[in-house]
Amino acid sequence: MKADPSGVLTGAHYLDGDYSCGEGAMAAGCRFVAGYPITPSTEVVERIARRFPFMGGTFIQMEDEMASMAAVVGGSWTGSKAMTVTSGPGFSLMMENIGLAAMMEIPCVVVDVQRGGPSTGLPTMTGQGDMMQARWGSHGDYEVIALSPQSPQEAFNLTIDAFNLAELYRVPVMFMMDECVGHMTEKVVIPKADEIEVVPRKLTKKSPAEFLPYRFDGGSIPEFARVGDGYKFHTTGLTHDQRGYPVMSAECQEWNVHHLIDKIRLNVDKIVRFDEEQTDGADVVLVTYGITARVARRAIAIARKKGVKVGVIRLIVVWPFPEKRINELAGKIKAFVVPEINYGQMVLEVERCAAGKASAILVPHGGGGVHDPEKIADVILEAAN
Amino acid sequence: MNDKDVIVPVGEHPISPYIRMDRMPHIWCPTCGIGTVVKCYATALEETGVDLDKVAIVSGIGCTGRVAGYMKLDGFHSTHGRAIPFATGLKLGRPELLVTVFSGDGDLVGIGGNHFIHAARRNMDLLIILVNNFIYGMTGGQNAPTTPLTAKSSTMPFGNFERPFNLPHLAASCGATYVARWTCLHIRRLTKSFKEAIDRKGFRFIEVIAPCSTLYARLNKLGSGFNLMQFYHDSAEIRHGADTHEVDIGFQDKIICGKFVDEERPTFLEMKDEHYKKTLGDKYIPMPPEGGWIKNG
Numbered sequence: 001m002k003a004d005p006s007g008v009l010t011g012a013h014y015l016d017g018d019y020s021c022g023e024g025a026m027a028a029g030c031r032f033v034a035g036y037p038i039t040p041s042t043e044v045v046e047r048i049a050r051r052f053p054f055m056g057g058t059f060i061q062m063e064d065e066m067a068s069m070a071a072v073v074g075g076s077w078t079g080s081k082a083m084t085v086t087s088g089p090g091f092s093l094m095m096e097n098i099g100l101a102a103m104m105e106i107p108c109v110v111v112d113v114q115r116g117g118p119s120t121g122l123p124t125m126t127g128q129g130d131m132m133q134a135r136w137g138s139h140g141d142y143e144v145i146a147l148s149p150q151s152p153q154e155a156f157n158l159t160i161d162a163f164n165l166a167e168l169y170r171v172p173v174m175f176m177m178d179e180c181v182g183h184m185t186e187k188v189v190i191p192k193a194d195e196i197e198v199v200p201r202k203l204t205k206k207s208p209a210e211f212l213p214y215r216f217d218g219g220s221i222p223e224f225a226r227v228g229d230g231y232k233f234h235t236t237g238l239t240h241d242q243r244g245y246p247v248m249s250a251e252c253q254e255w256n257v258h259h260l261i262d263k264i265r266l267n268v269d270k271i272v273r274f275d276e277e278q279t280d281g282a283d284v285v286l287v288t289y290g291i292t293a294r295v296a297r298r299a300i301a302i303a304r305k306k307g308v309k310v311g312v313i314r315l316i317v318v319w320p321f322p323e324k325r326i327n328e329l330a331g332k333i334k335a336f337v338v339p340e341i342n343y344g345q346m347v348l349e350v351e352r353c354a355a356g357k358a359s360a361i362l363v364p365h366g367g368g369g370v371h372d373p374e375k376i377a378d379v380i381l382e383a384a385n
Numbered sequence: 386m387n388d389k390d391v392i393v394p395v396g397e398h399p400i401s402p403y404i405r406m407d408r409m410p411h412i413w414c415p416t417c418g419i420g421t422v423v424k425c426y427a428t429a430l431e432e433t434g435v436d437l438d439k440v441a442i443v444s445g446i447g448c449t450g451r452v453a454g455y456m457k458l459d460g461f462h463s464t465h466g467r468a469i470p471f472a473t474g475l476k477l478g479r480p481e482l483l484v485t486v487f488s489g490d491g492d493l494v495g496i497g498g499n500h501f502i503h504a505a506r507r508n509m510d511l512l513i514i515l516v517n518n519f520i521y522g523m524t525g526g527q528n529a530p531t532t533p534l535t536a537k538s539s540t541m542p543f544g545n546f547e548r549p550f551n552l553p554h555l556a557a558s559c560g561a562t563y564v565a566r567w568t569c570l571h572i573r574r575l576t577k578s579f580k581e582a583i584d585r586k587g588f589r590f591i592e593v594i595a596p597c598s599t600l601y602a603r604l605n606k607l608g609s610g611f612n613l614m615q616f617y618h619d620s621a622e623i624r625h626g627a628d629t630h631e632v633d634i635g636f637q638d639k640i641i642c643g644k645f646v647d648e649e650r651p652t653f654l655e656m657k658d659e660h661y662k663k664t665l666g667d668k669y670i671p672m673p674p675e676g677g678w679i680k681n682g
Contacts, residue, residue, distance in 0.1 A: 006670070031672075032478055034470075053661045056670045058477045060653075063503040067470035070463060070500075074443070074474025077461070082474070097471075100464050227459045228479045230438035234405070234454055236462035245408060246454065246462075 001200045003027050003160075005193035006055040015188040017181040020152040021111055022047035023190060024159025025083050029198050030109070031057040032080040034071035036064055036090060039123045040179040041113035044085040065090035069097035069110070076106045077235075079201045079226040081163055085111040087179075088130055089120060091137070098172050099138030100237045102260060105214070105222060107166035107201070109159070111175040113182040114341075116367030126179035127367035128290055128341035132348075134174040135319045141257050143264035145271060146174035146319040148289040152186045158316065160196060165271065167199040169263055170221050176318060178341065180291035180370060201226075208232065213244040216259060219266035264320055272322045279311030283384045285329055287338045287350050287360075289315040291370055296339055299376035308384040318346070323353045330357035335383035339363035339376045359383070403427035403437075405457050412451060416610020418569035418595025419449050422516050423456065425572055426487070429579030440483045443472040445492035447523045448597075449516040452487040466496030469504045472511050480654050481674065483512065483583065490517040490531040494550055498530070505559035505588045510652040512582050513590045515552065518597035526600035533636035537604045551633035552592045557646050558629070562587035564646035566632065568594040568617040571642060578644065587652050594640055607637070 007026035015023065022044045025033070033052070035045040049059045062068040068084045075082040086094060091112045101108050116122030117129045130137075134146045145165050149155040159175060166173040204211055204223035213233045216222045225231040238246035239253045264271065279285055284303075288296045293314045303310050311333070313325070326336070335358055338347035344362045351360035363379050365371050398404070404427070413419050430437065437458060444453035446465035453460040463471040468486045476484045486493070493501055493515050504511060520538055521527040528538040528545055531552065535544040553564045563582050567575040575593060582589040596602065596613035607613060617640065624632075625643040632641040651659065661669040 032474070034474065053665055053669050056672045058657075058672060060473070060477060062470060062473075063499050066467060067473075067500050067503070070467035070470035071474035071477070073463070074461070074471040075478045076474070078475060078478025080478045082478075096464050097467060100467075226479075227441050227461075227475055228439055228482045232437070232457050232459055234460040234462070236454060237464055238462065245405075 001198055003193040003196035003198050004029055008193040008196060009190050010192050011190060013188045013190065014185060015152050016043065016183055016185045017149065017152040017155040017177055018043035018113060018183065019047045020155040020188045021159045021175065021177065022051075023188070024156040025109065025163065026051060026055065026057070027156070027190065027196055028081065028160040028163035029200070030081040030083050030163060031055070032072070032075040032082040033057070033059045033084065034062050034068040034075065034082075035059070035085045036062055036068050038087045038090045040115055040182050041085045041087045041111065043182070044111055044113070065093035066096060069094040070100070072108050073097055073101050073104065073106050076108045077227045079203070081107070081201065083109040083111065085113070087113050087115050088117045088127070091130055091133060095138040099140065099142065101172040102138065102142035102144065103237050104235050105170040106172070107170050109162045109166055109173050109175055111177060114176065114178040122368045124179070125368040126291065126341060126370065128178055128292065129345070129367060131176060131318065131340070131342065131345040134176055142260045144171055144174055144319055145169065145264065145317065146176050148176045148315060148318045149181055150290055150293045150314070151181065152184060152188045155181060156188050156190060160198065164197070164199040167201060168221070169267065170224070171264065174319070176290065178290045203229070212242045214240060215242045219262050221263060268320045268323070271317055271320055273317040274322050274325070275312070275314040275316065276325070277312040278309070279313070279329055282309045282311030283334045284308060284380050285311040285313055285333050285336050286380065287313045287315065287326070287336050287346065288340070289318055289346065292339050292341060295370045295373055296376055298373035299380060302373065302377035303380040303384070306381060308380060310380055315346070321349045321353065326350055326353035327355060327357075330354035333358050335359045335361055337361050337363060337376070337380050337383055339365070339371050341365045341367050341370065400424055400427035403430060403457055405455055408455055411455055413448060414599040416596060416598045417448070418518065418593070418597070419452065419516055421569045421572060422514065422575070422593050422595065423452055425576040426485075426514065426579050427456070428576050429583055432576070433580050433583045435483055435583060439481060440485065441472075441475050442485045442487055443468045443475065444486070445488040445497060447489040447492045447521070448518070449487060449489035450492055450523070466492055467500065468492065469497060469500040469511065469513070473504060473509055476510055477654070480510070480672070484510070485512045485514060487514045488516070489522070490515060490519070491521045491529045494552060494555070495530045502555070502559045505556055505561045505590070507653040508560055508562060508587045508650055510586050510654065511588060513588065515590065515592050516595045517552065517592050518595045518601055520597055520601040522597050522600055526604055533634055533638070536636045539604065549634070551629065553590070553632050553645050554629035556590040560588065560650070561590045561646060562648050562650050563589035564629065565644040566592040566594070567642050568621050568640060569596060570614050570617040570621065581647070585647070587650055
């Protein structure tokens with residue numbers, strides 16, 4: 001289906017990543033946002049709060065991030081496309097109800113404009129330290145989808161993709177920005193509404209008598225009934241059966257959790273997305289994402305000038321991770337180099353997928369700024385020799 | 386008396402159309418008061434004749450947290466303490482629904498206290514039914530923010546020395562538009578309160594004092610559920626319109642019941658619509674009615 005024009009600000013703009021993300025959400029059809037102010041993410045909801053009254057949207061500033069995420073899960077049960085926006089400390093607080101969204105299989109988008117951590121850390125300065133939290137942050141076993149934009153333009157485009165993926169797989173989708181992309185201002189082109197493809201919320205066509213809220217076959221997505229349409233369904237954060245009724249048994253747990261895992265893992269090839277460049281015959285492949293992908297361009301140029309064959313994998317969808325491709329490349333190259341603004345998160349995934357066939361070398365950065373490209377280049381040169 | 390003299394009731398329970406009978410038996414202990422509150426709420430739904438398709442019920446976690454799972458309505462068993470913000474999302478997404486939050490004292494004013502006061506402040510259009518058994522029942526009798534001074538709990542084994550909340554006062558001072566308190570003994574008055582509150586709008590708060598014989602009564606040597614009901618009979622005092630300052634509950638002291646607040650104030654959504662109409666004029670586009678924004682492609 002094409003985007004609703006009321007939310008699409010068609011034209012060429014000069015926008016920062018936060019505003020652009022907000023525009024992407026509105027273009028995707030998001031009309032319910034609950035949030036709590038936190039630097040450096042607040043501009044996303046400020047943009048939305050200013051624009052929503054002109055398109056029938058509802059923004060509510062909740063009392064904290066736990067409430068924001070709970071309201072988003074409730075809001076999404078009404079069929080509205082729903083989103084919340086935060087940064088590290090708030091992301092930690094949201095984990096409780098991100099788990100609920102995963103368990104209830106509720107589509108929603110959680111934007112995390114990352115800053116330096118841990119704890120209050122560096123509120124106004126960049127970081128990429130929440131990448132593993134995005135994947136594993138709530139307790140128990142579940143799968144999510146996470147994306148990471150490298151520019152304001154991508155913040156727009158990928159926010160739409162985030163909503164579409166949330167609808168397709170009935171999962172919470174993490175939108176992993178960082179302060180640099182959030183606050184960097186660049187040209188953003190917003191297409192016409194009829195050029196934007198959005199996935200609508202699909203309501204079940206079954207009658208209330210036939211409908212079971214969690215009926216699915218391997219890897220398939222259960223049909224959705226929204227609140228207030230006479231289905232009188234039950235849903236819970238407890239382990240549940242097809243009826244959504246709690247069942248406290250190891251068998252039901254296996255059935256329930258297996259499905260949450262399967263619906264993403266069996267569809268990994270459809271979800272995984274990355275840019276790949278000059279990996280044929282490469283000695284070293286850089287694996288990168290977010291603002292660091294931009295910084296690394298200079299390091300790659302330096303290394304190539306010195307004759308090193310460097311390829312690049314830029315992660316667009318970060319979770320699920322492109323396991324297959326990393327594993328294939330591992331057999332052909334000497335090393336992966338992974339610069340990230342943390343002390344080793346996605347590099348662990350690269351190392352796991354390389355399975356000992358190539359080394360995975362971290363170029364760490366504690367946060368508060370971006371890498372010195374020379375330092376990344378030095379590691380590339382070292383890895384090539 | 387032999388077995389032949391026992392009269393076994395047959396046929397449907399009067400509220401079975403409102404209950405997920407396929408989930409019976411429920412998990413509540415014998416003499417627990419929660420079932421009584423459910424019965425009164427179901428009766429109120431029936432007698433007010435609300436369209437049950439347009440009623441949603443949200444619970445948090447705990448003994449009362451199970452109510453949303455037993456009633457044959459769109460029922461949401463959310464996370465601990467978050468029933469009110471979850472219900473806020475439902476209400477804002479489909480304003481035409483009657484959204485009831487049905488949960489316990491630990492859930493709504495312990496872990497969920499911040500949400501409770503802010504939803505009251507905003508006058509969010511929610512009916513809040515709080516079953517107060519003075520204790521954390523599901524986890525085994527720990528101290529609650531409602532445990533009366535000197536009462537024993539498993540984490541205050543020598544008696545509680547923390548001051549408890551006076552819940553009607555908390556709700557009223559945060560802006561609740563309807564505030565009442567009853568015990569599980571007052572089934573007709575409680576049902577009447579539910580009916581009144583269903584017909585009102587705004588943040589409506591009804592506290593129901595309920596017996597927990599398994600934990601609260603046992604730890605405090607108060608006898609059985611029957612003895613607690615007897616205690617309600619002897620100690621409850623109906624004082625409509627009482628100053629909520631004066632309705633706090635002491636250990637085995639009198640329980641002031643009644644309707645304390647019943648007033649009308651615009652709700653969050655009414656304030657929003659009115660304000661935007663005034664400030665933005667024709668440019669303001671309200672949310673589409675009846676089902677909101679969904680577009681089924």
